[in-house]
Amino acid sequence: MGRPAPGAERPYDGSVATRPDDLRARLEDRADLLEATRLRYRALKGVLESFFWKDRIRNHFELLREVAADQPEVDATLAAMRRRVEAEGWPHNAAPVRLMHEVERLREAVERAAERRLSASASPASDDDDASEEDDGPATLGERLLRLETEVLDAAPFLGGRVWAQAVELLPRNLPELRAACAAGEVFERVFKRPVTEGAPAFSDDEARELARALPLGAAALVALWERLERYDSRGRVKDFLQRRMRRAPTRVARSGPELLLHAAFWHDVARVRVRAVLEAELAPVVPREAELPTLLSWRAALSEDPALRLSARSVFTEGRAGLVETAAALAALSRERPRGAWNEEVAWSRLEQAAQRARAEEGPEAEALRDALRLYVMLRGQARTPARLFSPEHAKPAGGDVARNGDLVALVQAARHAALRQGG
Secondary structure, eight states: OOOOOTTOOOOOOSOSSSOGGGHHHHHTTHHHHHHHHHHHHHHHHHHHHSTTHHHHHHTOHHHHHHHHHHHHHHHHHHHHHHHHHHHHTOOTTSHHHHHHHHHHHHHHHHHHHHHHHSOOOSSOOOHHHHHHHHHHSOOSHHHHHHHHHHHHHHSSSOSSSSHHHHHHHHOOTTOHHHHHHHHHHHHHHHHHSSOOOTTSOSSOHHHHHHHHHHHHHHHHHHHHHHHHHHHHOTTOHHHHHHHHHTTSOOOSOOOSHHHHHHHHHHHHHHHHHHHHHHHHHHHTTSOOOGGGHHHHHHHHHHHTTOTTOOOOSSSSOOHHHHHHHHHHHHHHHHHHOOOSSHHHHHHHHHHHHHHHHHTTTOOSHHHHHHHHHHHHHHHTTOOSSSOGGGSOGGGSOOOOHHHHHOOOHHHHHHHHHHHHHHHHO
8 A cells, every 4th residue: 555645644543532633623612722721821931930020920910810710620621631632542743632731831830930939938937837838828820820919919019109000000900800890880881871861761670670680799899899909009099099080980991900990980879879869769758778779679670560579578678678668669659640440549559558567567767757658648638630749738638636646557558548549539
């Protein structure tokens, strides 16, 4: 049999479980991960082995973070690929096998360089101390890189000596907290950047559900970012500088880490103020608390599909507080517009009475303000066309003394119901 032509591949003889030209296809997206990891390892190895390595790390915090974040997946991919190579007998000169070996060599080089750069005690005291330091030290390459970032940030002075340069250094764009804050900020900007039309709802039910998810996500992310600034900026200049600018409306596309933080913080504040204003108008005289906003948004959106849905008391609400909010919402709806039809009116009053039953034992300024609103409703005799809040008690006929003195929430709801039905006649 003649020799194959130059450049022609040797025929597959069945000695390995997979054809050599199909090995990379068998890896699927793992080959792309290893290709990207090889490039990152090369760059990070050069940074860690350079003479002015701290200055170079300050300029490559994002690279450090990317390697640390992907390291668990890279380790799992290398382990799985090594098992497959051994089990299926892949040829050593195959491109995927060469890639695996190169990534492993670069990983070892990066790990050695990171260990050398990590600060350690100059003179170890004893073997016991060494053992305890090893136990407390970072166990994985990803943890070592994050520890290295912390030590570089702890070392003063910051690169450049200017506040904005320090902010860029402390807030790399690929921080997980910064990504979360930006994701929430995009939701807030999309909902509240459009012009406000008089009489139109501030946001739809679907947008209310998005806001309910984005508000706690954005709040937690921003708290973590401000804490990061407090930790590494001992003088507080960077945090003060950014907080002074966070109330300015963004005028250009955010690119650096500090710009992304300012953009997210601005729209988070806008969202909080707008959401609170909408809910306060719908729940007056009850004032929603900060922690209640996401749950109230979700409940408000779900009411359009199920008007009988009760407000859950399992999260941030107590049973009495949930009943107080339900009572305020039902009374506000009845004050704005009288239900059409005897059945709808009966259902609305029944829901109001059930909500009042939940809040019967609730006390405090908001509960008393709600009782006053019900007394006013009774005094106005449940006007059918004009909202009760547009009237003044001075121009209404006085109600009976028993109702005016009654402090029982359910009894006041029953009195208001009787007055409204009698007025409707």
